[in-house]
Amino acid sequence: MERTLSMIKPDGVERSLAGEIIRRFESAGLRIVAMKMMRMTKEIACSFYTEHQGKPFYENLTDFMSSGPIVAMVLQGENAVLRNRALMGATDFREAAPGTIRHDFARDVTKNIVHGSDSTESAAREISFLFSELEIHCD
Ligand code: IDP
Ligand code: MG
Secondary structure: OOEEEEEEOHHHHHOOOHHHHHHHHHHOOOEEEEEEEEOOOHHHHHHHOHHHOOOOOHHHHHHHHOOOOEEEEEEEOOOHHHHHHHHHOOOOHHHOOOOOHHHHHOOOOOOOOEEEOOOHHHHHHHHHHHOOHHHOOOO
């Protein structure tokens, strides 16, 4: 069964949107098989987002991601990567479809409430970056 990494970013936690976002995942049939609240250091955020190093938004993004606690989750289900991306909506909230998390809650391109892996390869890397096997509870 496919797995993907989801994070409720610091703005989502700060705005008390964790419950609403988790409800959307569960209602859509994605199973939560791992979950924890944690705060990334700047160094961890830089390493997590290493693919974006050198881009104009990299500094802002990694400052933001280390600015407060996040909720990290492993979601499991058929096509979990794509289904999570569909629930999230486009990176830029102005292009996100109505009913998606980013359309409904984000008002800033960087502070866009949620992260989701963009491929099964990224998912494998990101899940092992944040979780140990002992923290993942499969059926
Ligand atoms: P994704 O989160 O939808 O996969 P990515 O392109 O992987 O989008 O970018 C990672 C994160 O970097 C985005 O979620 C957003 O927080 C931030 N970001 C991406 N593009 C921009 C931009 O053009 N301006 C400001 N921030 C951006
Ligand atoms: Mg991405």
